[in-house]
Amino acid sequence: MAVFNDLNLENWKESEILTDSLWVIKERDKSGKHSNFYHGNFIPQIPHQLILRYTKKNEVVFDPFVGSGTTAFEAETLGRHFIGVDIQKDLIEKLKTKVDNKEYFSEMISGDSSKDTTFYKVNEILKKQKKNNVSLAILHPPYADIIKFSDLKDDLSNEKSLEEFLYGFSLVLKNTISILEKDRYLAIIIGDKYTAGQWIPLGFYCMNEAQKLGLTLKSIIIKNMEGNRAKQNKEGIWRYRALSSDYYIFKHEYIMIFKKS
Ligand SMILES: C[S@@+](CC[C@H](N)C(=O)[O-])C[C@H]1O[C@@H](n2cnc3c(N)ncnc32)[C@H](O)[C@@H]1O
Incomplete structure (x- = not known):
């Protein structure tokens, strides 16, 4: 058995864990506390798979861009x-009222994840909870x-250029590592993303930042994007535009897995 999860391989054929590098997930899991109110959230199946595959019970999962709390709810479950x-x-503040914090702690901090001051608070929590570190990070x-996402100056979605976005993201990575x-x-x-008619391979740029910081790339998973809200009910228009031009419609995103050595 792997030292980093609790998977029982006695009945491995029935395991729900995906092991292919292509994830086609038809429908969002809407069970439990997952409400899908937040534009820009990910489907719960992503943290579900990652937590089961890469952590054991009682370990700590960390998410520096927690948003509506999809990872928090999966960790709790x-x-x-x-x-x-x-x-x-x-x-x-809203998320704090939704997590139950009973058997397993679920602590939330508002702050800029690229700043050392925010991670000072994260370390305080780890100390208070008598934990040395986190066992899985989902970014x-x-x-x-x-x-x-907001009007806040340090919100990474407000960075003025790709270079500034990548710099901010690399600081979050460094703190998380x-x-x-x-x-x-x-x-x-x-x-x-596309900018001014050009495909910008954001995924690969972010992967590069992680590798520059010494992380080992273990997998690049391609996941389908279905029912993307921005494109909902506009499939026909997007297809017409693509056909009358020279580009393809985004239907995938990446889940990149790294290991810290
Ligand atoms: C793509 S969303 C994450 C959504 C989340 N996975 C969910 O399912 O709800 C990115 C989040 O990053 C937050 N964010 C942007 N810049 C940040 C920063 N510098 N530090 C911390 N959070 C930041 C935004 O407020 C937003 O909620």
């Missing part, structure tokens, strides 16, 4: 402790400026 950060204070940053247990995993969920 699967019996993992959780620490989440988001730059939007309102969102964090779902803004896809640069595709969705503007500092609290990640050795030999454990970090996942980046990201998509690409």
